[in-house]
Amino acid sequence: MALALGFVVGLVLGFMSALLVRVWPVLRVLWWWSLEITTAAVAVAVVALLVRVWPWWLALAAVVVPVAGALLSPRVRQFVSAWSWCVVDRHRLRLCFTQLVRATSQGNSRPLQVPLMLWARPTLAGERVWVWLRPGLSLDDLDGKTGRIAVTCFGASQVRVARAREHLSALIRIDVTRRDPLTGLVPSPLAALLSGTNADADVPVSPAVPLVGLDLADVPEVPVAEPRGGGRR
Structure with missing residues (x-):
């Protein structure tokens, strides 16, 4: 029984594998064009169902007009x-x-x-x-x-x-x-949090951080206060 069952299972699996190998080129082409085939089949099926109730030109318009109207929306496009x-x-x-x-594959025996x-x-x-x-x-x-x-x-x-x-x-x-x-411009919400300020105004420099190592004619030098008591601490 085990030998007979193994022979039957092997025969069925071998037949299915040979059939798959034979039809694989057709299945591959159908997979490559699956989206186009599905879209065309759905469109033809909808028109065929509407033709049974309406004239052919009205059924065609019932399919074309909603699609054209939907394409007017930027999101749909x-x-x-x-x-x-x-x-x-x-x-x-x-x-x-x-x-x-x-x-x-050039030079190979099997492509x-x-x-x-x-x-x-x-x-x-x-x-x-x-x-x-x-x-x-x-x-x-x-x-x-x-x-x-x-x-x-x-x-x-x-x-x-x-x-x-x-x-x-x-x-x-x-x-x-x-x-x-x-590349798009992303507005920052931080400007709205600064109420009563001008976004184009110059930002002042904190006096706690003096300018060091700058030799600019437009920037005035900050005088350094002398220590009290006349000596260093």
Whole structure:
């Protein structure tokens, strides 16, 4: 019974593994275009449901008008733009890694596999993409190639590559920088706490700390008072 059960389990697992190997190229393409496929499927499904009740032009307007109205809001446009760049980065990085794999595979009997683009999300400076490296590539192979990756990502000024987890060498993180979040003017609330003062006025120097080592014509010298009693203490 044990031998029969082991044979059946091995046969089922082997069949599933062989099926996964066969359909893996299709699954990989579907994963690369998963967001676009999902968005198009939802839009077509909504229009198809509305067409059953309304005319086709009214159903199409019922979908297009709310979307166009929502894009008029700056927050919605910023949200859509941020996630759109994440989609663009996944595709552009896939093309960049394809060229890298082709250059690295020259002279090898077995070609390398393109890394799997796992996920991407927007950050304050740009986007962050997680990539799963396939056998044959490592983080060291990307040293000195961040400039090429930045050129691949449209509008990127800088790209940083690091390991996402210490115990997983295949999982790396790519930070794409498109803007500097520290260039904005941040007002200080300290000026409001100083009531009755002029912010443009010169701040006086405390007399307890005399000016030492300054030879400026505009700064008058502070006279030093003579000690009382005519002697030193």
